[in-house]
Amino acid sequence: MDDDVKVLLIEDDNAAAEMYRLRLVADGYAVVVADDGEKGLAMAVAERPDFIYLDLRLPRVDGFEVLERLRADPKTAAIPVIILSNFGEPELRERGLNLGALEFLVKADTTPSRLSETVSRVTAPKALPSV
Amino acid sequence: MTSSAFDLPAVEDDRDPFFDTAARIAAQIATPVGAPARRASYLRLDGDVLTAIAEYDETGEAFRGRYELPLFPNFERAVITGAIQVIGLSELGNLTPEGAAVVTRHQVRSCALVPVVSGSGVAGVIAVSARDDAGFSESQLCQLASLAELVGLRVGHVAADRALRAEAERTQGLERLKGEFLNIAAHELRSPLGIIVGYVSMLLDGTLTGSDRHTALERIAEKSDEMGRLITDMLETARMEALGVELALAPTDLMTVITDAMAALEPRLGSRHRISTRGRRDPMPVIADHARAVTMVRNLLDNAVKYSPSGGGILVAWTRRGGMCHISVTDHGVGISREQQSMLFTRFGRLVTPETSHIRGTGLGLYIAREIARLHGGDIAVRSEVGRGTTFTITMPLPSDGPPARRLNGAETMNTAVPGNS
Numbered sequence: 001m002d003d004d005v006k007v008l009l010i011e012d013d014n015a016a017a018e019m020y021r022l023r024l025v026a027d028g029y030a031v032v033v034a035d036d037g038e039k040g041l042a043m044a045v046a047e048r049p050d051f052i053y054l055d056l057r058l059p060r061v062d063g064f065e066v067l068e069r070l071r072a073d074p075k076t077a078a079i080p081v082i083i084l085s086n087f088g089e090p091e092l093r094e095r096g097l098n099l100g101a102l103e104f105l106v107k108a109d110t111t112p113s114r115l116s117e118t119v120s121r122v123t124a125p126k127a128l129p130s131v
Numbered sequence: 132m133t134s135s136a137f138d139l140p141a142v143e144d145d146r147d148p149f150f151d152t153a154a155r156i157a158a159q160i161a162t163p164v165g166a167p168a169r170r171a172s173y174l175r176l177d178g179d180v181l182t183a184i185a186e187y188d189e190t191g192e193a194f195r196g197r198y199e200l201p202l203f204p205n206f207e208r209a210v211i212t213g214a215i216q217v218i219g220l221s222e223l224g225n226l227t228p229e230g231a232a233v234v235t236r237h238q239v240r241s242c243a244l245v246p247v248v249s250g251s252g253v254a255g256v257i258a259v260s261a262r263d264d265a266g267f268s269e270s271q272l273c274q275l276a277s278l279a280e281l282v283g284l285r286v287g288h289v290a291a292d293r294a295l296r297a298e299a300e301r302t303q304g305l306e307r308l309k310g311e312f313l314n315i316a317a318h319e320l321r322s323p324l325g326i327i328v329g330y331v332s333m334l335l336d337g338t339l340t341g342s343d344r345h346t347a348l349e350r351i352a353e354k355s356d357e358m359g360r361l362i363t364d365m366l367e368t369a370r371m372e373a374l375g376v377e378l379a380l381a382p383t384d385l386m387t388v389i390t391d392a393m394a395a396l397e398p399r400l401g402s403r404h405r406i407s408t409r410g411r412r413d414p415m416p417v418i419a420d421h422a423r424a425v426t427m428v429r430n431l432l433d434n435a436v437k438y439s440p441s442g443g444g445i446l447v448a449w450t451r452r453g454g455m456c457h458i459s460v461t462d463h464g465v466g467i468s469r470e471q472q473s474m475l476f477t478r479f480g481r482l483v484t485p486e487t488s489h490i491r492g493t494g495l496g497l498y499i500a501r502e503i504a505r506l507h508g509g510d511i512a513v514r515s516e517v518g519r520g521t522t523f524t525i526t527m528p529l530p531s532d533g534p535p536a537r538r539l540n541g542a543e544t545m546n547t548a549v550p551g552n553s
Contacts, residue, residue, distance in 0.1 A: 013322060014401070015326050015350055015353070015354065016322070016325065016326060016329075018346075018350070019326060019329045019330060019333075019347075019350070020329075022333065022338070022339065022343055022346075022347075023329075023333060023338060026338050026339075059440070086318055086321040086322055086325065087318065088317070106321075107321065107322070107325040108321040108322075108324055108325040108328070110325075111328065111329055111332045112329045112332065112333055112338070113332065113333070113336065113338070
């Protein structure tokens with residue numbers, strides 16, 4: 001039996017994390033939350049998530065640095081990371097994608113259900129035929 | 132920044148070579164051929180004092196220093212009438228002791244006082260004195276009058292230039308304000324809005340059940356309140372900068388202000404923060420703007436919560452001492468270094484350090500709080516230690532006949548408009 005797909009939220013805004021957790025859990029995902037960059041990196045290794053949502057503005061270690069380090073560490077390099085931020089500037093988006101993020105989502109434009117759908121889309125087993 | 136005429140340095144009266152030239156020309160006009168050189172000074176009028184800011188004399192002492200009009204009736208008459216005063220030997224006997232001292236010291240035998248008119252009134256006086264008895268001819272007085280007109284034009288020009296610079300600065304300040312506000316709207320308002328939109332969408336599509344629905348509604352209420360306060364802060368700041376603030380003064384009670392502020396904070400207080408209080412719950416009657424006073428205290432409380440992100444106790448204490456009420460808010464959060472304390476109360480002077488760069492907020496709260504305290508005749512001070520915490524203390528006067536209300540106009544507040552000024 002496969003484990004539930006596990007999602008790591010690296011997000012310091014408690015209200016946002018709580019809200020995403022509610023949706024993701026309702027949709028059957030396991031959720032762990034880190035509220036700063038340092039903890040985020042530690043949990044990426046310890047929890048072995050299948051998916052990471054990464055906020056940019058974080059205490060201790062900021063989002064871009066977390067992304068760089070995730071990509072540099074062989075233990076975490078393969079985990080898909082999507083940036084979830086309220087900064088919409090094109091330069092930031094470009095930087096994030098160049099550093100290896102799969103997508104750059106603006107929180108205010110992304111409903112919890114879209115968040116959840118994105119996880120399923122990205123983690124769907126490739127072998128299954130499309131319906 | 133595009134360059135403009137205002138890139139030229141502003142001219143200061145006291146070092147303006149124009150007035151030196153004017154004094155020299157006045158002395159030359161006033162000196163008849165073959166006569167010993169006469170001396171001239173330009174004196175600037177401030178209130179009822181004439182101050183010499185330029186002199187020309189080859190051989191003696193021209194008028195120097197300050198002359199208070201009441202003590203020098205001839206100067207006073209020149210200023211009040213705007214007409215040239217010629218004072219000859221005969222009148223020199225009727226001087227005040229101060230006048231007589233000047234005459235003796237500078238060996239004045241006669242003098243001509245030529246008022247300089249600019250814009251709305253007399254800006255100064257060209258004073259010419261002679262150590263000889265030849266007096267001043269009609270022609271010389273005419274030329275001095277023409278010179279005075281030119282000096283008046285100059286003075287008017289400098290004043291207009293200053294006014295234009297101030298206006299340009301104000302406009303630049305407002306442009307910066309607009310830019311910063313747009314930035315805030317984009318980032319700081321998006322956060323709470325995202326939460327509201329997210330929870331509303333989940334309530335609508337039935338994702339949430341049971342107690343989660345209650346949680347959702349609580350969060351929506353919290354975030355709506357946060358957005359409301361942010362918008363209010365932005366409006367209040369814009370008002371303070373552009374229009375000035377007039378307090379809605381009425382008899383109220385600082386004790387009520389404190390309790391109202393704490394009650395307003397309640398919905399935003401998570402489980403990680405605890406408020407405790409210290410002080411006697413007696414009324415503290417004042418004349419104040421109650422709503423703004425509550426905002427002032429509440430902004431300090433908000434600050435304490437924001438800058439102690441890992442939670443902890445917040446202490447609100449108050450005491451009366453020496454006709455003042457001291458209200459302090461203490462947190463045990465990240466603290467503020469000395470260098471940063473100077474930026475603390477500036478508009479948008481939010482502290483950005485690795486520990487705080489993620490903290491949301493506009494930095495307007497403290498600026499507004501201090502402006503409100505000062506409008507009431509009080510102030511706000513800070514004491515802090517990095518890593519240990521911070522105490523903000525409001526002092527408000529508790530006089531028996533009410534504090535002086537000060538109207539803050541737009542020009543006064545522009546000193547705090549430039550980031551970095553405190």
